[in-house]
Amino acid sequence: MQLISKWQEFRNSSRYEDRKGAVVKKSKNLMMTILKIILIVGISYVILSPVIGIISQSFFSDADSANPMVFTIPISPTLERYEGAWQELDYVSTLVSTLVYTIVNTLMQVFICSMVGYGFARFDFPGKKILFACVVVMIVVPSHTIMLPQYMTFRSMELMRSTTPMYILSIFGVGLRSGLFIYIFNQFFRGLPKEIEEAAFVDGANTAYTYFFIMLINAMPAVITVTVFSLVWQYNDMFYAKLFQIPNEALLARQLSTLQSNIGANLKIMNVRIQKLYVNAGVVLVMLPILLIYLVLQKRFVEGVERSGIVG
Numbered sequence: 001m002q003l004i005s006k007w008q009e010f011r012n013s014s015r016y017e018d019r020k021g022a023v024v025k026k027s028k029n030l031m032m033t034i035l036k037i038i039l040i041v042g043i044s045y046v047i048l049s050p051v052i053g054i055i056s057q058s059f060f061s062d063a064d065s066a067n068p069m070v071f072t073i074p075i076s077p078t079l080e081r082y083e084g085a086w087q088e089l090d091y092v093s094t095l096v097s098t099l100v101y102t103i104v105n106t107l108m109q110v111f112i113c114s115m116v117g118y119g120f121a122r123f124d125f126p127g128k129k130i131l132f133a134c135v136v137v138m139i140v141v142p143s144h145t146i147m148l149p150q151y152m153t154f155r156s157m158e159l160m161r162s163t164t165p166m167y168i169l170s171i172f173g174v175g176l177r178s179g180l181f182i183y184i185f186n187q188f189f190r191g192l193p194k195e196i197e198e199a200a201f202v203d204g205a206n207t208a209y210t211y212f213f214i215m216l217i218n219a220m221p222a223v224i225t226v227t228v229f230s231l232v233w234q235y236n237d238m239f240y241a242k243l244f245q246i247p248n249e250a251l252l253a254r255q256l257s258t259l260q261s262n263i264g265a266n267l268k269i270m271n272v273r274i275q276k277l278y279v280n281a282g283v284v285l286v287m288l289p290i291l292l293i294y295l296v297l298q299k300r301f302v303e304g305v306e307r308s309g310i311v312g
Helices: 002-011 014-057 062-066 080-089 091-122 128-140 143-156 164-171 178-191 195-202 207-218 220-236 239-243 252-257 259-266 272-307
Strands: none
Touching (some): 014 272, 062 272, 080 091, 080 252, 080 259, 080 272, 091 128, 091 178, 091 207, 091 220, 091 272, 128 178, 143 164, 164 239, 178 220, 195 207, 207 220, 220 252, 239 252, 252 259, 252 272, 259 272
16 A cells, blocks of 8 residues: 555656656657658668669679579679770760860859859849849740750851850850759859948959959859759750760760660670660769769758758
8 A cells, every 4th residue: 555655646746747758758759760760761762772773783694684583682793794884985085075074064154153143142233133034934944945946046057066055055154954053143142141242342352353252252052052963964964965966975975875776786785685784884884973073072062052042
């Protein structure tokens, strides 16, 4: 009876309520943690499963590809697919030309789009709202709707079968996803305090000096974000590459699109299943450079996305 009375007394005390509340809180936190882990693992599997399949199949031997029991891990892994893909892609030469093309376009887009975004964010001029609406239209309207006028224009200028049309579009601020990049810079510059510029003007700095040596330095998160986006999209672009008939040897993405036929013609491999293994190896080789760039810039890229106003 004494034990029962002590138990009832403990249950009626505030200490019991505190412990009960702590246990309930820990249980809720544990359940939420488990739920988050399940969601993260599930979503990661859906996203990464095709990539894991491509990487694993690029190491398959002929016997592994014909064995229905081999699904992910090859029994007799081989580097033969990478040797063939490296040779048919002319990997080193094509990668160098691709990086030159991508980096030049990226630098032009960062330079031009940052200036345009800064102008929209800080200056008032006639037609500003109409022009910014045109920038929004550049984001919303699909590129396919203006492909014919672009094709006819550059064909009349005899600039097809080269990378020149893309350089021209980038330098005039209408290149691949330039509307989005202008919007990112506009949002970021609007978030910077005007006191920074006012202090520079008081010290005697002109507009150009203020932009290049003060505002652009403070906009590094946005610069990193746009740089990564532009690098990835220019590197992987096939729409404009086909539209302007850019030569295959100038871009890895173009070379990859013809890899399967080249494997059949040059290596005399007619089995479609084996050809696809070489294509998987080619995909891995094409992914590696841009993946390394992203891993190096990942921290700054995430910070830039958070600070530039991109939602969804």
